[in-house]
Each structure stands twice: as C-alpha cells, then as structure tokens.
Amino acid sequence: MQITTINGQPTLLIDRPLTTADTIPPAAVTDGMTTITTTPPTPGMRHDAIPLAAIASWRTLLGIENDTEAVAAILHVRSNGEPDTDPDTGENAWTSAYNAIETAINAHTTTALADNTPDDQLTAGRNKTRGLLGLPPLPSAATTIASADETDTPTTIALPDGVESTELGNLLADHADDIATATDRFIESLTRTDNGKDHD
Numbered sequence: 001m002q003i004t005t006i007n008g009q010p011t012l013l014i015d016r017p018l019t020t021a022d023t024i025p026p027a028a029v030t031d032g033m034t035t036i037t038t039t040p041p042t043p044g045m046r047h048d049a050i051p052l053a054a055i056a057s058w059r060t061l062l063g064i065e066n067d068t069e070a071v072a073a074i075l076h077v078r079s080n081g082e083p084d085t086d087p088d089t090g091e092n093a094w095t096s097a098y099n100a101i102e103t104a105i106n107a108h109t110t111t112a113l114a115d116n117t118p119d120d121q122l123t124a125g126r127n128k129t130r131g132l133l134g135l136p137p138l139p140s141a142a143t144t145i146a147s148a149d150e151t152d153t154p155t156t157i158a159l160p161d162g163v164e165s166t167e168l169g170n171l172l173a174d175h176a177d178d179i180a181t182a183t184d185r186f187i188e189s190l191t192r193t194d195n196g197k198d199h200d
Contacts, residue, residue: 001167003052003175010178012050012071012171016162050074052175056182061097063126063138064157067172067179068165072157077133079160093132098190100125105191 002013050071058070085092100122127137135157159165172179 001164001171003171006049006051009051009053010175012052012055014048014050014071014075014163014168015045016048016160018046048075048078052179053182053186055172056179057186060183060186061094061101061126062130062135063123065139066169067176068159068169069157071163071168071172072159073133073135075160075163076135076157080134083132093129095129096125097129102190105187 001015003010004013005011054074055067055070058064058073059067062070062073064070064073082093103125104122123138130137139156159168
C-alpha cells in the first residue's frame with residue numbers, strides 16, 4: 001500500500017488478494033470518480049489505484065466521516081457497480097448528492113456540508129445516492145431507522161478483506177493536506193455557474 005503519482009495526480013495504490021469475483025471485469029464508476037485497475041504486481045494479487053481527489057469528492061458528496069471509509073465506499077462501488085442512468089430523467093446515482101451539495105452552497109451554507117441531520121435536504125440527497133450505490137445511510141439517519149424498525153442497520157462502510165484499516169488510515173493521514181486541498185478544489189468547482197462566475 002502506497003501513495004504515488006499517476007497522470008499528475010497523487011494516487012493511493014492498494015494491493016489485495018484476488019477473489020473469484022475478480023474474474024468479472026471491473027464495474028464502471030461515473031463522474032471520473034473511478035478506481036484504476038492495473039496489472040497485479042504479484043500473482044494472486046490485484047492492484048487498485050484511487051486518486052486522492054476521488055477520496056475528497058466522495059467524502060463531500062456522501063457525507064463520509066473519514067478518508068478510510070471513503071476508500072471503503074469506492075472499493076465497494078467498484079466491485080458492485082452503479083445502477084444505470086434513468087432513461088427518462090437522465091439522472092444517475094450521483095444526481096441527488098450533487099444537487100443537494102450545490103443547493104447548500106447556493107444557500108451560503110458550506111459549513112453545513114458536515115451536517116448529517118436526518119431530515120435536512122442535504123442528508124436526504126446524500127442518502128438517496130448512498131442507497132443507489134448500495135451503501136448504508138448516514139449514521140444519524142440509520143440510528144433513527146433502526147430505532148423505528150428495531151433492526152440492526154449498518155452505519156459504516158467496511159473495507160474489503162485484505163485491506164488493513166490501521167495501515168490505510170496512517171498512510172492517508174500522512175497525506176491529509178493533499179486530501180484537504182483536493183476537497184477545497186472540489187467544492188470550489190461546485191461554486192461556479194456555467195458561465196464561470198462564482199455564485200454570489
């Protein structure tokens with residue numbers, strides 16, 4: 001596990017054991033937030049590449065608490081894929097999260113991007129996207145659902161077998177500034193209108 005530069009971007013490389021599921025071609029992930037599968041460095045291993053910018057954007061869009069869980073989400077979606085785009089509306093799994101984030105920014109509530117209150121529009125948009133991607137709802141919403149239904153609703157996204165959480169967390173912590181910079185760039189990209197002007 002290491003961070004290197006690929007195509008000019010700092011990128012996380014993860015080696016993990018191949019599974020029977022890996023005989024299926026990797027699932028496509030939209031909006032440029034994909035992992036890159038390269039030739040495994042050793043027999044029986046797979047090699048995933050995740051740009052740090054993807055970790056930043058996934059955290060922002062999905063309201064994920066930490067970088068390690070963002071990696072877990074990316075690997076989950078890479079393995080399981082996304083639903084097809086709605087042919088009638090043209091919306092994909094990410095549309096609701098993007099719309100919710102942009103609405104929050106336009107309402108001058110960028111500080112609310114970390115707010116996961118169950119009933120607010122931002123969390124609702126994020127949870128719709130999370131549901132379409134096969135990810136659990138945000139913890140606050142999941143707690144509400146669990147108490148109402150008396151079920152054990154998962155609230156975190158688990159890393160796949162072969163990826164050690166502490167090692168990954170320490171590695172990402174060493175590059176926290178890079179991820180923070182990527183987060184700022186991503187949010188800034190959403191604060192511009194089509195004509196290139198900043199929102200008021």
